[in-house]
Amino acid sequence: MTEETIGRPDVEPDRFAELRTLWLRQGGTPSSLAGLVKSDLRRRFAEGQRPAIADYLEALPDLGADSERMLSLIYEEFCLREEAGEAPDPDSFCERYAPWRDSLASQLNYHRMLSQAVGVPPGTPPRYPEPGEHFLRFRLRSVLGQGGAARVFLADDEELGGRLSALKISSDRGEEPSIMGRLQHPHIMPVFNVVRDEETGLRGLCMPYRPGRPLDQVIRRMEKIPPARRSARTLLEAAAPEDLSVKVEWPGFPRRGSYVDACCWLGAALADALGHAHSRGIMHRDVKPANILLSATEGPQLLDFNLAHDPNAPDRAESALRGGTLPYMAPEQLEAFKDPDRWKEVGPSADLYALGLVLRELITGDRPEAPPPDLPLPRAINDLLAARVDGWPPVRSANPQASHALDSVLRRCLAYHPADRYRSASELSDDLRAVLSRRPMLHEHNPSRRERIRFWFCRHRIGLAVSAALALGTVAMVLVNRETVADSNRYVSLGRVAFAKSENSDGAEKHQWIVESKTAFHRALELDRTNVRAYLGMGIIANAEGNHAAAIRYLSRALQLVQAPQNLSPFELAELHFTLAQARVGIALQDHSQVEPMIGLALEGLDIAAREMARADSDGRNADPDPVRSAPDSRIADPDRVRRNASFESLKAEIALWRVRALVHLAAVSPTSFMERVELYENALQLIDPYRDLLRREELGMVKKLENLVGQRAGTARESSDLLDGLERPGSP
Numbered sequence: 001m002t003e004e005t006i007g008r009p010d011v012e013p014d015r016f017a018e019l020r021t022l023w024l025r026q027g028g029t030p031s032s033l034a035g036l037v038k039s040d041l042r043r044r045f046a047e048g049q050r051p052a053i054a055d056y057l058e059a060l061p062d063l064g065a066d067s068e069r070m071l072s073l074i075y076e077e078f079c080l081r082e083e084a085g086e087a088p089d090p091d092s093f094c095e096r097y098a099p100w101r102d103s104l105a106s107q108l109n110y111h112r113m114l115s116q117a118v119g120v121p122p123g124t125p126p127r128y129p130e131p132g133e134h135f136l137r138f139r140l141r142s143v144l145g146q147g148g149a150a151r152v153f154l155a156d157d158e159e160l161g162g163r164l165s166a167l168k169i170s171s172d173r174g175e176e177p178s179i180m181g182r183l184q185h186p187h188i189m190p191v192f193n194v195v196r197d198e199e200t201g202l203r204g205l206c207m208p209y210r211p212g213r214p215l216d217q218v219i220r221r222m223e224k225i226p227p228a229r230r231s232a233r234t235l236l237e238a239a240a241p242e243d244l245s246v247k248v249e250w251p252g253f254p255r256r257g258s259y260v261d262a263c264c265w266l267g268a269a270l271a272d273a274l275g276h277a278h279s280r281g282i283m284h285r286d287v288k289p290a291n292i293l294l295s296a297t298e299g300p301q302l303l304d305f306n307l308a309h310d311p312n313a314p315d316r317a318e319s320a321l322r323g324g325t326l327p328y329m330a331p332e333q334l335e336a337f338k339d340p341d342r343w344k345e346v347g348p349s350a351d352l353y354a355l356g357l358v359l360r361e362l363i364t365g366d367r368p369e370a371p372p373p374d375l376p377l378p379r380a381i382n383d384l385l386a387a388r389v390d391g392w393p394p395v396r397s398a399n400p401q402a403s404h405a406l407d408s409v410l411r412r413c414l415a416y417h418p419a420d421r422y423r424s425a426s427e428l429s430d431d432l433r434a435v436l437s438r439r440p441m442l443h444e445h446n447p448s449r450r451e452r453i454r455f456w457f458c459r460h461r462i463g464l465a466v467s468a469a470l471a472l473g474t475v476a477m478v479l480v481n482r483e484t485v486a487d488s489n490r491y492v493s494l495g496r497v498a499f500a501k502s503e504n505s506d507g508a509e510k511h512q513w514i515v516e517s518k519t520a521f522h523r524a525l526e527l528d529r530t531n532v533r534a535y536l537g538m539g540i541i542a543n544a545e546g547n548h549a550a551a552i553r554y555l556s557r558a559l560q561l562v563q564a565p566q567n568l569s570p571f572e573l574a575e576l577h578f579t580l581a582q583a584r585v586g587i588a589l590q591d592h593s594q595v596e597p598m599i600g601l602a603l604e605g606l607d608i609a610a611r612e613m614a615r616a617d618s619d620g621r622n623a624d625p626d627p628v629r630s631a632p633d634s635r636i637a638d639p640d641r642v643r644r645n646a647s648f649e650s651l652k653a654e655i656a657l658w659r660v661r662a663l664v665h666l667a668a669v670s671p672t673s674f675m676e677r678v679e680l681y682e683n684a685l686q687l688i689d690p691y692r693d694l695l696r697r698e699e700l701g702m703v704k705k706l707e708n709l710v711g712q713r714a715g716t717a718r719e720s721s722d723l724l725d726g727l728e729r730p731g732s733p
Contacts, residue, residue: 015040016056016060019033019036019037019040019060020060022036030065030069031069031390033062034063034066034069034072034073034386035386037053037056037060037063037073038072038386040056041076041080042076042080045080045083050084052077052096053070053073053074053076054097056073067100067103068389069386069389070100071104072382072385074100074104075104075108075382076379076382079376079378079382083376091105093108094108126171126201126202127200128151128169128202129153129169131143131153135153135155135169135202136197136204137157137159137195138153138155138157138165138167138195138204138206139155139156139158139162140153140154140155141153141155141156144166145214150168150169150170151170152166152167153166153167154166154167155167157206164209165192165208165209166206166207166209166210167204167205167206167207168204168205168207169202169203169204170203170205171201171202171203172196172202172203179282179305180305182282183276183282183305184276185276185277185511186298186299187270187272187273187298187299187300187301187302187511188273188277189207189210189301189302190207190208191205191206192206192207192208193206194206210293210295210298210301211241211295212239212241212293212294212295212296212298212301213238213239213240213293214289214290214292214293215289215292215293215294215300215358216288216290218235218238218239218289218294219289219361219362219367221238222234222235222238222365223365226365227259227363227365227398227401228399230259230401231262232253232254232256232258232259232261232262234259235259235262235263236248236253236255236262239296240296241296247296248296248297249296250299251299252265252512253265254436257436258401259363259401260363260401260402260403260406261436263359263362263363264406264432264435264436265432265436266299266300266362267355267358267359267428267432268428268429268432268433268436269299270292270300270302270355270358271355271425271426271428271429271432272425272429272515273302274348274351274352274355274425275424275425275426275429275545275547276545277302277305278348278351278424278546279545279546279547280546282305283346283347283351284302284305284351284354285333285346285350286304286325287302287351287354287355287358288327288328288354289358289361291304292358326370326371326380326384327368327369327371328354328358328368329350329353329354329384330346330349330350330354330388330418331353331385331389331416332346332350332418333346334381334384334385334388335385338378338382345418347418348424348425349418350418351425352413352421352422352425352428353413353414353415353421355413355428356410356413357414359410359413360392360395360410363398363402363410364395364398365398365399366398369387371383371384388416391414392410392411392414394407394411395407403435403446404447404451405434405435405441405444405446405448405451405455406435408441408445408446408447409428409431409435409441412444422443423443423550424547424549424550426542426550427442427443427550428443430442430518431443433515433518433519433522434522437459437519439455439459439523440526442522442525487527488524488525488527488528488531489524489531489533491521491523491527492521492534492537494516494520495516495518495519495520495521495524495537496537498513498516498517498520499513499514499537499541499544502514502517514541514545517537517541518538518541521534521537521538521541522538525538530561532561532562532568533568533572535554535557535558535561536554536558536572536575536576536579538554539551539552539553539554539555539558539576539580539583540579542554542583543582543583543586546586548583548584548586548587549583549587551579551580551583551586552580552583552584555576555580562576569616570612570613570615570616571613573608573609573612574608574609574610574613574616577605577608577609577612578605578609580605581601581603581606581609582602584598584601584602585602685707
């Protein structure tokens with residue numbers, strides 16, 4: 001008996017007994033039972049029968065144990081009845097399945113909306129200009145790429161001396177220009193300006209021309225080479241643009257490494273880009289190979305933020321299907337197309353799921369399965385959801401080059417529930433770089449003990465070779481280990497130097513210093529898990545990147561370790577409490593439900609920071625053993641490049657300013673009375689008064705507004721919000 005024999009008239013009529021037997025042979029899992037029932041249901045409808053899921057449930061009560069799969073099967077029956085020409089009444093249909101009535105009613109309601117949106121004949125497509133023609137001030141040379149809703153041209157900007165540009169022309173709708181204008185990252189394609197043609201209703205996004213190939217084209221160019229036989233050079237050659245005079249040069253790319261190393265490097269760069277967008281409250285929601293350009297000179301570039309705003313309209317689902325986006329969507333994003341109330345569940349982790357699928361395709365060569373083009377959209381979404389419940393096979397089964405560590409990283413990216421995935425893009429980037437450098441991961445566990453040992457030998461092969469040559473055996477290993485632990489503080493020094501330089505840099509140079517700083521701090525923690533200053537450094541970086549939750553975790557760990565013998569100086573303790581307070585204010589700005597607890601903790605931390613600064617001051621201001629000042633590193637050429645917080649007086653002013661910021665924010669969102677709000681303002685002015693000479697222009701303007709409000713005895717919440725708008729947001733680089 002096989003799955004193909006079920007439902008045929010020439011076999012035993014008791015199909016339910018057959019289903020049960022076949023289900024038990026396949027392992028008796030809920031997933032296999034649901035799959036068999038769905039297959040049998042479709043076959044019987046194709047034969048002209050009209051079975052009901054209720055019949056299956058009565059004969060196979062195990063079906064009801066999994067509510068999600070049961071709901072999927074009931075919905076499948078409804079869709080099949082519609083396709084067969086019936087017009088089932090949604091209310092009476094829901095009544096037949098009372099235990100699932102509410103969820104089913106919500107799903108059928110959005111099913112109707114989706115079906116109507118897809119059934120509406122599309123309007124007349126816009127008439128795009130052709131190569132050789134002009135679009136406003138641009139002369140169009142050739143088509144670089146095109147999709148269902150836009151075309152990208154190589155164009156000469158005639159108002160700027162014929163500068164070569166990439167011009168994306170589309171209908172003038174959506175907020176992609178304003179979204180991309182807020183993003184400045186070396187791995188996100190920047191936008192120079194926007195031009196609009198009122199007559200045609202078309203819009204042009206002017207971007208720099210960066211020769212390269214989209215990732216989906218790169219993947220197709222590598223198809224003939226099995227993934228296990230590829231190298232990093234394979235990816236470079238596939239990414240080479242048609243203009244052979246442009247050489248592919250990506251700083252930091254593991255040119256001599258394996259193909260999987262190249263994929264990890266690429267994934268870490270894209271995770272950095274997503275982390276930058278997420279820190280500004282922007283989610284991409286359309287991460288797929290076609291939206292990633294491998295520029296010959298700039299490396300991976302994230303493109304097309306067209307779905308980043310208002311994706312929950314039914315017509316967006318249809319455009320997503322046409323554009324090949326649905327196969328890369330996270331489960332909660334697919335669920336949201338069925339039930340718009342669930343869009344609030346679609347957060348940054350949905351982008352990490354999509355990036356995980358992109359990396360999986362790149363590593364294995366297996367593209368996520370897309371639904372048939374003739375399948376109705378509601379059923380297409382349902383089928384994709386069912387596939388995600390079953391999970392994805394390990395990447396090692398398709399590419400033995402992949403390590404167990406990388407398999408763990410991707411398994412976490414592709415977890416069905418958002419809470420089981422990485423908490424931020426920066427965590428994913430950290431672990432991908434750890435896999436690339438054969439270091440222990442910070443946020444995931446490598447399940448292979450043999451591989452962990454192999455990676456350890458890989459990292460220490462030089463020291464081991466020296467030990468063997470000197471024939472010192474165990475004694476030599478002890479000496480090596482002692483040197484390694486001692487080197488932890490040196491890596492902290494290097495990390496702080498790199499971060500100081502990042503604060504005085506811009507663009508790609510700034511990003512490179514940040515990466516170097518993270519790498520150094522990670523190395524310090526690898527050598528010594530109790531290094532307080534390494535946790536402090538990681539917390540400062542996370543806060544600067546806007547990842548306030550990660551900053552709180554790192555800094556809280558540092559506080560736990562301060563009680564150990566490795567204590568911090570008063571200056572460093574002040575810096576720790578100050579940065580932790582910054583991160584808590586950042587959380588409060590992102591989530592108003594957290595305002596009172598977070599601001600309360602932030603004010604306590606700032607009080608402690610102020611006390612530690614006073615203690616340092618009483619010690620003669622000699623309590624700052626900042627490794628930046630004494631690091632044995634020849635790259636420290638200019639002492640003025642040390643970050644602002646490393647200055648004693650500046651840190652005191654920053655602490656006072658952030659106490660003002662916390663008090664003003666509390667006044668803006670807390671249900672305080674008029675007089676309580678004025679009292680908060682007066683307290684804020686007293687705190688900042690001794691440090692006026694150290695304030696920046698915008699900060700002095702904020703203080704002037706406070707003085708005016710107190711003088712006029714005005715203190716509305718709206719005025720507090722206006723004050724906050726004038727402050728520099730916490731965590732901004």
